Amino acid sequence: MNVDFYEKLWMWFAGAVIVVFLTMVGIATFAWGLRPPSHVETVDPTQLMSDPRFAQQGAVTNSDGSVTVTYVAGMFFWLPAEVRVPAGRKITFRLSAMDVTHGFQVAGTNINTMVIPGYVAQLSYTFERPGEYLIVCNEYCGTGHHTMGGRIIVEAQP
Ligand code: CUA
Numbered sequence: 001m002n003v004d005f006y007e008k009l010w011m012w013f014a015g016a017v018i019v020v021f022l023t024m025v026g027i028a029t030f031a032w033g034l035r036p037p038s039h040v041e042t043v044d045p046t047q048l049m050s051d052p053r054f055a056q057q058g059a060v061t062n063s064d065g066s067v068t069v070t071y072v073a074g075m076f077f078w079l080p081a082e083v084r085v086p087a088g089r090k091i092t093f094r095l096s097a098m099d100v101t102h103g104f105q106v107a108g109t110n111i112n113t114m115v116i117p118g119y120v121a122q123l124s125y126t127f128e129r130p131g132e133y134l135i136v137c138n139e140y141c142g143t144g145h146h147t148m149g150g151r152i153i154v155e156a157q158p
Contacts, residue, residue, distance in 0.1 A: 034110055045117035048072060048098045053120070059083050066090040073102040073115045076144030078135055082151045087130045089157070095121045103139035106152060114139060130156040 003011075028034045048054050049072065057079045059069045066089055072079040073095060085091050095104055095115045102115040106125075113121045127133070135150035 039122040041120035071095040076148040078150035
């Protein structure tokens with residue numbers, strides 16, 4: 001069977017493109033840790049504020065030194081709007097929405113999850129650098145979407 005030179009060339013090229021793409025996906029997944037958060041837990045969105053898991057928002061230090069931060073998202077706010085957490089320790093975020101779908105993104109990190117009414121979004125992150133981190137909503141949720149911000153203050157540990 002005769003395969004034309006240019007046909008061969010394009011076949012190798014197509015094969016190389018696939019290898020490059022798979023390598024990029026592999027690096028992003030295993031080296032950078034970019035992967036979608038997976039945590040299936042439901043909550044009644046109409047009772048969110050009285051649900052024991054969400055009645056108290058904010059940061060709580062666990063017995064092992066890690067911190068759990070509970071957030072309620074609504075039009076157009078994050079509760080709490082500002083939170084203080086320690087650097088270099090595992091922070092677990094637990095979020096749910098009381099009205100519509102919001103998007104929890106922390107600028108300068110890979111924290112990014114949808115916050116869907118009826119579901120609990122959960123993810124963990126360790127802030128290595130102290131400083132002020134901006135929370136934005138990245139799912140269009142209504143006329144005040146662009147004003148829906150918040151802050152995480154990461155404090156250096158003595
Ligand atoms: Cu909340 Cu956009």
